[in-house]
Amino acid sequence: MSNLEDLYREIILDHYRSPRNRGELASPPAIRVEGFNPLCGDEIVLYLDVNDGVVTDLKMTGHGCSISQASASLMGAAVKGQTVEKARATILTFKQLMTDHESTLEHDGEPAKVDLRSIGELAALQGVVKFPVRIKCAMLAWNTLSQGIDELP
């Protein structure tokens, strides 16, 4: 079961069982953006309050598998309080994490493109890369956030 435990780390199960930042924000002023994964039926609605270039608050609703929901919860925890520029960088880093080939994650001699120490709890999602079908589950919230940031005035 080692593979399965790589995927379903305790942090992921914790964020799935007790998702952070659930709820809604009044929109406007919050930006409201929807993400949808037609293949699985995963859905997310993201609310972003952005003031003076900082993501001051963030809430989300939706449903989906543990990977999509935990990824969304971890994302919210990571970017809340960040500047928009930093949030963009976090999105890029996460996308990179999801495209790092598993060999670069496992072999000591080959440094991964992403420094796992720099991304905190998000590193728990690195096991998803070994399950290509599930990458889109992990990416849903991040693509939705990316879209929301692009819509900023």
Place this chain on the structure above:
Amino acid sequence: MASGDDVTSFDPRRVRADIPQLNRVINDRSITYLDTASTSLQPRAVLEAMTRYYELRHANVHRAVYQTAEEATAAYEGARDAVAGFINAPGGSGEIVFTKNVTESFNLLAKSWGAANLGPGDVVLVSEMEHHANIVPWFQLRETTGVEVRFIPVTDDFRLDLSDIDALMKDVKLLSVTGMSNVLGTITPVRELARLAHRHGALIAVDGAQSVAHAPTDVVDLDVDFLLFTGHKMLGPTGIGVFWTREAILADMPPFLGGGGMIADVRTDGYTPASGPTRFEAGTPPIAEAVGLGAAVRYLEGLGMANIVFHEHALTGDALTRLELEFQGRVRIIGPPDTTARGGVISLDVDGVHPHDVAQVLDQFGVCVRPGHHCAKPLMRRFGLAATVRASFGPYSLAGDTDVLIEGLAHAVKMFG
């Protein structure tokens, strides 16, 4: 000595031995294949028939006069004969049109027969438990012809709600329903529905995708007008589907796809379509796939459809009972709870665990199941579900497959509990 219909002659372990893929080991476990409703596995007889065709007699059909071309044509037409016999087509092979899959068969029904026979004021009656293949082509036809698409509701106990059926039948020209739900496993009362349709002056089309490989299907006995099914769910290859209707109806249907093979003549001022099934088989057809389907039909007939029903019925009853006992409601069955008029398709909702996570855990046990909406979103909405986990049996399934399924489900429940 033992005929195919002799129950004692049927041995699922012998069927297993015929299926190369069942020898695979996945995640250090023997494969437990429970996704037959999605696509079935192929016995060697089918794979070898296709290989022999490609190795020895591949040529285009209905064209050349050299020996292998004659043999290819004979093999292709032989498959048509086998399929006609399998469903007891009263007009024989002249009523069997080969398509790509059930979806194409429904598009042929809607875009040829439907476009020629339906218009504003007419109704196509489908049900809430249909696959998208028996819904979307009718919506497309509605856009071009103004035909109304109406739905038979599904009851809380997963059956067609026929309580108000006479009112629903008003202005219906075609009743188009599944023979067996690909999500619920519910077997619909096709014979009764055929009588009903005909009493109201309508025709009836049956989606046999799930039913044909798991129960004897006799179109004369059922008294249906159209039967649509696909090769890859009946131990055959992908890329070949079947459209059957009575000769008199087929003769009046306008061509569907245009091109080579489907014509009697082409001039600079127009064309004359061919008659018979070839009118609907434009271009070089899937010859090897037809040969494979023919072999699958003969293989199923060798097993005996009555034996398959008996075997799958027993497996389904056993699985339903054990799932209930083992999980005490923590795993809910989305479909009839017992084997009355239901087949070996079992949809599950595991309390608190998303179907994709359940399927992922099951994969670690080598179990192949399908998570998702199963191309039946109206049905999913009806029961307030985004997805289910679906396990489905075939003639090669054993009670041991249910053991592994239960072991994996228990692990998922524990992990996410």
